[in-house]
Amino acid sequence: MTATQVRSAAFDWPRGFDRIPDADWVRQPVGEFGLSYDSVGAHSWYKNLEPTVAQVLAALGENKLLVDYSSGTGILARRLLSSIDYPVGILNVDASPKFLRVALENFRDDERVGFRLLNYLKEKKRLQSLDEVLDGHLQADAITSTNAIHLYYDLADTLDSWARVLRPGGLTLTGSANLRNPLRRSGDWIIDETVAKVNEIAADLVAREPAFEQYRETLDDSAAMAGHTRLREKVFVPVRPLEEYLDAFTTAGFSVLHVFDATIYAQVDEWCQLLHTYHDGVLSWVGGSPKVDGREPTEEALRDRRFLIRYSLEKLFPAQASFPCTWTYITCRR
Numbered sequence: 001m002t003a004t005q006v007r008s009a010a011f012d013w014p015r016g017f018d019r020i021p022d023a024d025w026v027r028q029p030v031g032e033f034g035l036s037y038d039s040v041g042a043h044s045w046y047k048n049l050e051p052t053v054a055q056v057l058a059a060l061g062e063n064k065l066l067v068d069y070s071s072g073t074g075i076l077a078r079r080l081l082s083s084i085d086y087p088v089g090i091l092n093v094d095a096s097p098k099f100l101r102v103a104l105e106n107f108r109d110d111e112r113v114g115f116r117l118l119n120y121l122k123e124k125k126r127l128q129s130l131d132e133v134l135d136g137h138l139q140a141d142a143i144t145s146t147n148a149i150h151l152y153y154d155l156a157d158t159l160d161s162w163a164r165v166l167r168p169g170g171l172t173l174t175g176s177a178n179l180r181n182p183l184r185r186s187g188d189w190i191i192d193e194t195v196a197k198v199n200e201i202a203a204d205l206v207a208r209e210p211a212f213e214q215y216r217e218t219l220d221d222s223a224a225m226a227g228h229t230r231l232r233e234k235v236f237v238p239v240r241p242l243e244e245y246l247d248a249f250t251t252a253g254f255s256v257l258h259v260f261d262a263t264i265y266a267q268v269d270e271w272c273q274l275l276h277t278y279h280d281g282v283l284s285w286v287g288g289s290p291k292v293d294g295r296e297p298t299e300e301a302l303r304d305r306r307f308l309i310r311y312s313l314e315k316l317f318p319a320q321a322s323f324p325c326t327w328t329y330i331t332c333r334r
Contacts, residue, residue: 010111011089012063017137019114025097026104026115034073034102036277041075043274045191045266048175048327052146053079055173055331064141065089067165069130070148072096074103077113088112091138095120095127126154129161142171149245150178150192151237159252166334172254175329180241181261188263188326191271192236194316195282198275199232201312202283212304218285227292228285235281242328254332261329265322272313279305 013019020026040046057080060066068076071092080090092103095118107113116134118127143162152158162172177191184190206212206219218224246256275282279302280289286308287301288294297305317323 011065011087013089013114014137017114019091019111020104020108021116023117025101025117028097028101030101030105031098033277034096034098037099038073038075038102038106040270040274040277041073041078043267043270044322045264045270045325046075048177048262048264049076049079049146051260051262051327051329052076052144052173052175053083055171056080056142056144057083059142059171059173060084060088062086063088065091065138067091067093067130067138067140067143069093069143069145069162070095070151071103072099072148074106074113076144076146077103077107081110081112084112089114091116091140093118093130093133126157129157129164131161131164134165138165139167140165140170141167142173145172145174147176149174150176150240153237155245155248156251159248159254163253163334168334170334171257172249172332172334173329174245174332175327177264177325177327178237178239179245179328180239181326181328182242183261184326185263185324188324189266190239191266191325193239194271194313194323195232195236195275197316198282198309198312201315202286202308205308205311206286212286212308215286215301215304218288224293225285228289231284231289231292232281235278245330249330249332254334256330256332258331259328262327263324264327265324267322268313268317268320271323272310275309275313276306279309283308 056066066088068090071077071094074092077090077092089112091114092100093116094100097117100115100117104115118133120127143166180190203219206215249256283305284292286305287297290296
């Protein structure tokens with residue numbers, strides 16, 4: 001049996017709370033993008049989940065509820081449930097219906113797993129908060145956020161909503177490779193900063209090689225490139241200092257219990273695969289993007305993007321199979 005086929009006693013979800021909601025995203029087909037992202041869970045750099053898994057297993061007792069915020073396709077839940085043989089609840093919460101749809105496919109028949117989508121509120125120009133989504137039905141014993149907290153533009157509002165959902169004494173367990181830790185070891189990368197380097201190397205090649213001259217007009221247009229940079233920084237958010245996160249937790253009413261870090265190696269091939277998945281956020285200026293200039297890239301442009309990503313990573317990490325990155329973990333109590 002696979003990890004997701006292992007079954008234990010069902011978690012007792014509160015009356016009136018449907019672990020699988022009656023929502024449009026539930027009825028959508030599983031998409032290629034979500035499946036592609038789900039495959040990264042097997043990548044070696046997902047060793048970064050191990051400290052969080054160990055913390056959750058130590059803290060999440062029988063009949064306790066974990067909210068995995070920005071859960072994606074359920075990569076953390078899969079690892080946790082393979083080691084848990086008692087009734088717990090794991091609520092996967094994410095802003096991507098494509099990712100949640102894959103999570104539903106993975107855990108539909110596991111009564112311990114629930115799902116909620118953070119809807120975008122157009123009139124308020126923001127995502128729903130966690131407490132809005134739960135609408136008073138649940139209180140959590142722990143909240144995890146792995147490889148995602150650096151993405152939250154509204155960090156203060158997000159942590160405030162966590163505080164409203166956590167029981168007194170509840171824990172938050174976060175980990176990210178994309179915050180600026182002053183104790184980062186010499187030679188370790190902030191992993192998303194490789195994307196800016198990929199752009200620099202790709203731009204240099206495009207400027208020199210006749211095979212890519214069709215992209216030079218965009219490359220030479222500073223206003224156009226500024227739009228592509230804004231798109232890239234929505235996907236690969238500019239890095240903020242560790243202190244900013246610690247201050248935000250404290251302001252939201254949490255006590256910071258523990259901060260630690262670990263060096264995790266990312267395989268160049270695997271990181272290349274992820275950047276290929278997010279190619280529109282990496283090199284959208286190669287062929288255009290509907291999000292920036294209203295253009296759909298041609299198949300030729302998509303092939304060139306993938307080539308340029310691969311070429312740039314090989315130039316950035318010559319003759320290297322992997323590169324070291326610092327992951328930082330923050331444990332807080334409400």
